[in-house]
Amino acid sequence: MMSLLTSMRALAVRQPTGEALRCLHLTAVTDAARKGTREKARKKKVKVEVKKVGFIPHNQRDKKINVKRADKHVDDSWKQVSKDDVYVGRYYRWPVYTVAEAIQCHRETHHPSMYNVPNAPLNVEIELNMQGEKATRFVDNFQRMAMIPHKFDHGEDRKIIVFTKGNEEVQAARDAGASLVGGIELIKDITSGELLLTDYQYIIAHPNILAELVALRGLMKRKFPNPKSETLGANLAEMIVKFSNGISYSASKDEYQQNFGLITASVGTLDMDAKHLEENISYLLRDVNTARPKRDGHFITRVLLKSAPSSEQLKIDPFVYVSEFYDKNAAKVKRDAEAVEETETKQATAVAN
Amino acid sequence: MLKNICVTQFNLLKSVTSLQQQVRTTFVLKRKYDPLLHKTNQKPRRMRAKHFIYELVEDTLVKKSPNMEVVLKTFVEGVGDKGDVVSMKPNFVYNKLLLPGLATYKTPENIAKYAKTEAEKSAVKHSSPYAQRTVNMLESIVLAVIMNKDEPWVIEPWHIKASLRKAGFHCREECITLPKERIEGPDLRKENKEFNCTITINKLEQANLKCRIHHWSTDPSERLPYVLEHWKLPSEPLLDVGLPERSETPEKQA
Numbered sequence: 001m002m003s004l005l006t007s008m009r010a011l012a013v014r015q016p017t018g019e020a021l022r023c024l025h026l027t028a029v030t031d032a033a034r035k036g037t038r039e040k041a042r043k044k045k046v047k048v049e050v051k052k053v054g055f056i057p058h059n060q061r062d063k064k065i066n067v068k069r070a071d072k073h074v075d076d077s078w079k080q081v082s083k084d085d086v087y088v089g090r091y092y093r094w095p096v097y098t099v100a101e102a103i104q105c106h107r108e109t110h111h112p113s114m115y116n117v118p119n120a121p122l123n124v125e126i127e128l129n130m131q132g133e134k135a136t137r138f139v140d141n142f143q144r145m146a147m148i149p150h151k152f153d154h155g156e157d158r159k160i161i162v163f164t165k166g167n168e169e170v171q172a173a174r175d176a177g178a179s180l181v182g183g184i185e186l187i188k189d190i191t192s193g194e195l196l197l198t199d200y201q202y203i204i205a206h207p208n209i210l211a212e213l214v215a216l217r218g219l220m221k222r223k224f225p226n227p228k229s230e231t232l233g234a235n236l237a238e239m240i241v242k243f244s245n246g247i248s249y250s251a252s253k254d255e256y257q258q259n260f261g262l263i264t265a266s267v268g269t270l271d272m273d274a275k276h277l278e279e280n281i282s283y284l285l286r287d288v289n290t291a292r293p294k295r296d297g298h299f300i301t302r303v304l305l306k307s308a309p310s311s312e313q314l315k316i317d318p319f320v321y322v323s324e325f326y327d328k329n330a331a332k333v334k335r336d337a338e339a340v341e342e343t344e345t346k347q348a349t350a351v352a353n
Numbered sequence: 354m355l356k357n358i359c360v361t362q363f364n365l366l367k368s369v370t371s372l373q374q375q376v377r378t379t380f381v382l383k384r385k386y387d388p389l390l391h392k393t394n395q396k397p398r399r400m401r402a403k404h405f406i407y408e409l410v411e412d413t414l415v416k417k418s419p420n421m422e423v424v425l426k427t428f429v430e431g432v433g434d435k436g437d438v439v440s441m442k443p444n445f446v447y448n449k450l451l452l453p454g455l456a457t458y459k460t461p462e463n464i465a466k467y468a469k470t471e472a473e474k475s476a477v478k479h480s481s482p483y484a485q486r487t488v489n490m491l492e493s494i495v496l497a498v499i500m501n502k503d504e505p506w507v508i509e510p511w512h513i514k515a516s517l518r519k520a521g522f523h524c525r526e527e528c529i530t531l532p533k534e535r536i537e538g539p540d541l542r543k544e545n546k547e548f549n550c551t552i553t554i555n556k557l558e559q560a561n562l563k564c565r566i567h568h569w570s571t572d573p574s575e576r577l578p579y580v581l582e583h584w585k586l587p588s589e590p591l592l593d594v595g596l597p598e599r600s601e602t603p604e605k606q607a
Contacts, residue, residue: 084481086524086554088490091483095523108515113506114499116571312519 072260073129073301094315099278102305102314103270109310110270120307121266122277124284126318127302128261130253132293138258139293143250145230146287150276151245152268159199160243162236163187163213163225164206169236176240178204184212191215197223202243204231247284251291263288270307282321289322296326381411421446423456424463428478430485436468480555487522491552491560495584496520500538502568502575508536513550513564528553534592536566544568545583546591566591 056064079093089095097105103122110117130139159179163186164170173181179200180186187209189195197203197219205213205225210232217224225232233239249265267280285300292299300322304313385406391397420440425433429450433439438459441450450456457463479485498516500506510529517524530551536543543566552560565588570576580586 082483082523084484084487084555086487086491086522086528086552086560087483088487089521089523091486105515105518108511109519112504113501114512114515115569116501116504310519 067256069256072254072257073127096317097305097314099281099305099316100274102316103274103277105312105314106305106307106310107270109312110307115309117270117309119269119271120309122268122270123264123266123306123308124281125304125306125313126251126263126265126285126288126300127304128251128263128288129259129298129301130251130261131259131295131297133295138253139251139261139291141250141252141261142291143248144287144291145243145246145248146265146284147242147246148267148280148283150268150272150280152272152280154245154247154266156248158201158244160202160204160240161186161197161200162204162206162240163209164236165208166206169206169208173204173236173240176237177244178236178240183209187212187216190219202231204236204239204243206236207232207234247280249284249288251288281316285318285321292326294326298324299326377414379413380409381413382407383410384408418443422459423450424459424467425450425456426467427455429455429482431482433482434469434479435473436464438464477557480557484554484558487554488558488560491522491562494520494563495547496562496564497567497584498564499567499569502539502541502570502577504539506538508538508566513562516564524552532592536591538566539568541568543591544577545580545586545588547588548591 076093079091082092106120106122107118109115110120112118128139132138160177162173162178162181163183164173164181165183170181170183182189186195190197197216203220203223203225210225213225223231227233230239230242247265247267249263251261251263254260254262265284267284268277285303288300300318303316303318305316306313384404385408386403388400388404389398421443422438422440423446425435425437425439428434432441432450439456446456451458457467496513496516497520498508498512500508500512506512508531510526510531513529513531514524514526530553532548532550536548545565545567547563547565550562550564552562554560565584568577
């Protein structure tokens with residue numbers, strides 16, 4: 001009996017000491033260590049920002065949120081090709097025309113006996129796969145100018161201002177059709193406010209005036225001549241011709257489908273020579289292909305020829321004019337050439353400075 | 354004991370299920386946790402409960418069954434000619450070809466039996482499996498031939514070809530046969546009047562295509578007022594030739 005009592009007392013006595021011991025372990029040192037790990041874990045966590053959307057009435061939700069949009073990249077390769085000489089188009093693959101055939105088809109519908117618009121503009125719709133090198137990255141919207149061999153009336157008002165020193169270059173630029181050509185005196189006019197740069201859509205410069213032109217960098221901002229956008233170079237006449245006659249086009253991604261890009265551009269009128277139109281199309285396609293991302297697969301997915309007022313869209317094969325797949329070696333060679341060019345222009349600017 | 358009592362003593366002829374339906378009950382599974390390895394010539398280790406947890410790899414019931422090959426006994430529209438070996442989805446083959454008796458299973462004997470004879474080859478009735486469908490569709494539409502209101506014209510085959518292309522039909526110029534009479538314009542008395550032309554598919558099948566003339570002006574203010582669903586309205590024949598009049602109210606527009 002006594003022994004049992006003593007053992008119980010021992011237990012009762014021991015308990016508080018055990019608690020005290022446990023308390024001893026919760027020191028500031030361990031707490032600090034844990035604090036550090038917690039901080040790390042907190043930093044690791046990426047904050048997910050929830051976009052606040054205003055209340056949308058239930059009867060409009062199907063139109064605004066739960067919309068099922070069809071893929072804009074149309075693939076009809078699963079359909080068969082007809083062997084008959086008369087067939088219903090919707091059961092078969094789209095016919096692929098050559099450019100000459102497509103132009104002939106448009107000329108038929110625009111003939112004086114039908115629509116009577118033989119000089120209608122020929123529009124090209126280029127569909128692009130805007131996916132970048134990674135599946136989640138996309139090519140940015142871009143705006144470019146394609147040089148074309150056969151000029152036509154594009155109906156736009158394009159004013160070009162050219163900065164250059166030296167009488168020969170000034171004369172050459174004037175002959176090429178620049179709206180205004182000048183040197184240091186022009187820069188002074190602009191800085192004093194007598195001349196407005198906003199009146200001119202395009203600014204071109206010769207490297208020999210680059211040092212003085214730096215004063216206008218703040219005014220020109222993104223329009224400041226640079227070799228990448230081909231507004232800075234020694235061959236002024238060619239650049240002016242390009243900017244006054246070229247096709248200005250812009251590729252824009254679809255609002256709801258990021259990997260679908262569309263370019264709509266006019267390449268000439270239907271009464272032009274079919275071969276000239278074909279050459280213009282080929283130059284445009286080659287220019288578009290320079291914006292290609294460094295990945296495998298198609299960039300240009302489909303090219304359609306359209307001409308108002310007819311609603312016909314005729315598919316042509318773009319891979320006659322540009323290479324179908326991404327060529328690593330060609331891209332590498334081009335990059336090297338670009339690098340060489342860049343160093344050259346840098347040297348030129350250094351010399352000018 | 355109870356079992357023995359309940360069993361009936363009569364042993365009559367049992368009804369055997371004569372219909373042996375094929376069922377797919379095969380599931381391909383995979384162990385979620387691999388059992389541990391054992392030494393050579395030793396007993397394998399005892400498996401724990403977790404080793405009997407499986408993951409589904411494949412359910413053969415929902416697997417797409419491959420296409421089936423059959424030999425056609427006769428010409429089947431949209432499928433093929435007599436004696437052709439066609440490969441199609443098994444459900445279609447069973448319900449639309451085997452049950453109606455239009456085809457049999459592909460065996461060397463059947464291929465030899467249903468192969469076309471020389472006499473049949475010479476008497477071609479169908480140029481392709483889809484030609485009849487094209488004929489039906491061409492005959493069901495009313496083709497709008499849009500001609501200019503201001504410039505003089507005479508209807509030529511390429512006008513019909515371009516109009517057909519706009520309506521989603523592709524054809525060659527030499528397939529189109531116009532009426533013998535010259536159709537000239539612009540003439541507003543010919544507006545919405547109907548004439549027939551013949552389309553020859555693969556130089557064999559012939560389709561009678563109904564065409565209606567519409568006048569169109571380049572200047573929007575000069576254009577004729579739009580008639581809603583004009584292809585459903587009856588119209589007068591343009592030419593006084595006794596071509597057979599078909600249905601008064603066609604269903605589709607082109």
